[in-house]
Ligand SMILES: Nc1ncnc2c1ncn2[C@@H]1O[C@H](COP(=O)(O)OP(=O)(O)O)[C@@H](O)[C@H]1O
Ligand SMILES: CC(=O)OP(=O)(O)O
């Protein structure tokens with residue numbers, strides 16, 4: 001087996017007009033039909049965020065899909081989209097030509113709390129549990145819920161499925177998911193690590209394992225670097241450790257979140273006069289790259305580093321240092337690493353970040369090929385031929401993963 005593989009794994013060209021394929025009539029509008037009745041199941045995937053709603057229609061038989069849609073600036077001053085109701089009504093208009101073909105709606109939900117360890121058909125009870133997890137993901141769950149509430153009203157007859165970021169990490173061993181705090185307090189308050197970005201990590205780790213011909217077997221470190229950022233150690237398809245914790249605040253430096261810090265700093269701030277809510281919003285909304293240099297978009301940070309800006313350079317160095325530290329830690333956790341996979345907006349697009357993060361790790365058998373690292377934005381291997389560990393760029397596809405999981409839940413429900 002050549003663990004380094006040959007390099008390119010580009011997807012085939014997209015059909016000229018994916019909508020044309022989706023226009024094939026489906027049986028899903030017939031209440032007695034199964035997802036297979038009129039062809040492949042067609043899933044509307046909704047990723048409802050605090051200020052944006054991303055959506056896509058996916059026909060799993062192809063898979064064919066519409067262009068991803070995104071409605072931004074929800075509720076912001078001057079925006080034509082005052083709230084999630086308005087945004088999702090717009091989505092309904094956009095997909096109305098296909099609404100008769102829809103089999104189900106799949107929602108990204110960031111925090112599943114202690115209850116959900118797998119994708120779940122949405123009921124009132126499920127909504128209640130997602131609500132209970134709002135304090136654990138205050139940037140994400142309220143927006144996810146807003147999306148669910150509106151689509152349940154707009155499409156009352158369609159099955160709706162919640163696909164949780166936390167689900168993939170439910171296999172995390174106790175030693176990795178347990179905080180070393182007073183046991184009774186931990187029990188009473190439900191303190192434990194959950195981990196996030198699980199849908200993306202499941203997809204990327206599977207593709208990465210296939211890239212090295214070790215499907216289901218490979219040890220993979222997935223670095224999901226988007227607005228939120230996380231590192232996960234995956235052994236043979238199962239999460240064994242991940243950088244985010246009880247909430248999506250722990251771990252790496254992110255666009256606006258601090259990641260790891262001494263909990264003592266929080267008491268220091270509270271004793272110094274800051275209210276707990278103020279500390280929380282400072283740490284999740286005004287920290288990370290934004291807190292360090294005033295920009296949370298990595299492209300802007302990189303442009304400023306280029307022009308010699310010191311604050312941006314420090315922000316960049318802190319970001320890369322933290323990431324390098326987690327890679328070292330997860331090499332230790334996994335013992336042997338087959339692939340390090342970069343994904344998310346930063347991970348997929350920034351050759352510079354990948355280079356900075358991996359520099360100095362050559363003695364661990366982690367060697368980047370500079371040209372492969374620079375070329376293109378598609379799925380590919382970027383390690384040097386003499387690297388012991390394969391390094392890969394794997395564009396994430398949370399939407400496809402959500403569509404697949406949604407379809408599985410719906411099929412299972414129908415056959416029960
Ligand atoms: N060419 C690029 N170079 C560096 N960073 C990039 C590039 N393109 C996108 N990004 C970064 O990706 C981030 C968004 O990542 P993405 O995964 O799309 O976010 P989300 O978490 O919202 O899904 C942005 O903050 C931006 O800084
Ligand atoms: C959980 C999380 O951080 O998600 P995102 O990267 O979409 O903010």
Ligand SMILES: [Mg+2]
Nearest residue numbers: 226227228344
């Ligand atoms: Mg994302």
